[in-house]
Amino acid sequence: NAGVTQTPKFQVLKTGQSMTLQCAQDMNHEYMSWYRQDPGMGLRLIHYSVGAGITDQGEVPNGYNVSRSTTEDFPLRLLSAAPSQTSVYFCASSPRLAEETQYFGPGTRLLVL
């Protein structure tokens, strides 16, 4: 049971490039989400999903796309990277939407030049 896994651990992009941050969980959790962590801003919700085929926007969704084709995977796409997207990105999952503990992945550190 690997829990929540994220790849890559670290990535450097140039402005305008696109990339996909991968997130997978093997706990059969319905609820998955993406947060970004910035100094002085704390963690903020980008997008979330309550099950396969269902996604919705969080607090800071602009510049990011998500999809949820399977229960296990929840990739985050940056369409055209900007320096403001330099951050640490965390994926999280929980069995259902509200009642249970959130489990976090180890994070992806992204630098956009």
Next chain:
Amino acid sequence: KQEVTQIPAALSVPEGENLVLNCSFTDSAIYNLQWFRQDPGKGLTSLLLIQSSQREQTSGRLNASLDKSSGRSTLYIAASQPGDSATYLCAVREFQGAQKLVFGQGTRLTINP
């Protein structure tokens, strides 16, 4: 808009001391409150989850309390050890909308041998 505040921002104590970390939130309409630990460069590890109907939760040397009406939670760490050094984050799960976690900025704790 829900806001979560953690005081102090940083705390340094000698090994063996009992200590209290504070968390306050502005909107009492929450599902639950969760305390996390984050080590440098790592993801978040869930420590304790308190549902809105509960007053406290305990795990080993950790005890977390919740006073929803006053918008406060405390994390009590007994007999602190150098291995407890980390950043501690509290987060409330909102009752409405995305039911997202709203995080505080964290308390950076250093336990000196």
